Amino acid sequence: MSLTIQQIITDAKKLAGRLKERDSVANFLLAETHAINKKIDAMKQFQEEVDQLNEVAKQKPHSQLISNIQKENRHLREIQQENRELKSALEDYQYTLEHIMTKYREHTNKQIYKTRIDFKALQDKRYQIIIQQQAEKIQEMAAIMEKAALLDENRDLKFEEILGQLQTENKGLREVLHTFHKVNINTEDKNIQTDS
Structure with a gap:
């Protein structure tokens, strides 16, 4: 269940309204507590005055x-009991308010966390793109090197073929030359013999 910002704002407004209500209740309780404390002080003062009057006028019956x-x-006991109840109600109010604020903070933090940009995922994607680009470059280089190796191999084969042809031709020419040289020597020998 995804919450929108509008829902969060609406919830925050509701919480703020509740907080205002609780705040006004707390203010009322505090005012009541102050009034009761004043009554207690007045009663204590009254008791002191009664004691003083009793000391002055010992004519009243005990x-x-x-x-x-x-x-x-x-x-006084009734007032003290009421005071304890008011303090208990105030503590309940404070506990409830703290609980509400804790839940609100947790909820807000979750929403903020959900809307955060995941920089690690973006960085991982960036690295994946770089790795993919490098892999493509390596494949291109491997294809070029393979072509170069084929060309080099073809060149070596042609060179060996030409070398074989030249060696065969050289051998043939040597034989021709050798034969020609023999024929020349024989002809020279004959010419020498005829001359002499």
Whole structure:
């Protein structure tokens, strides 16, 4: 399943929208947490003021003060529980956001990797073309050398043939010359004999 750039952009826009929603939820949770912290601080301050008033005015019955303190303690526990739940929700939000961003980065990296130019394959093709060209040149040179060897062999055969003809002719001429020389010597001998 191939993804187009348009699909990636659409997915990125959806993720950005989700991130904005989660961001607004996180901002709301942070605002709530701050408000609760302020309430806790106000309650602590109230408790301190109550303690000071109790010290100043020891006329109030202790049972009423204890019941008020218990109510405040229950209220503080509820606020603390709510605070823990808000922190847990914030951690879940951060974990989800990190998970989404990790998936987005992986997806984007895969798409970038798919669109990369494979320089090694191009280089291999270039080497194959060069090797093929060299092989063609070598074949041409081998054909030329074969022709040259045939021509050289034909020339050697012609040379040997001509040499054989010349040797035969030379031999024939020597015989003729030798015969002529004998005839000349015999004629000279006869002429000498006749002269004397």
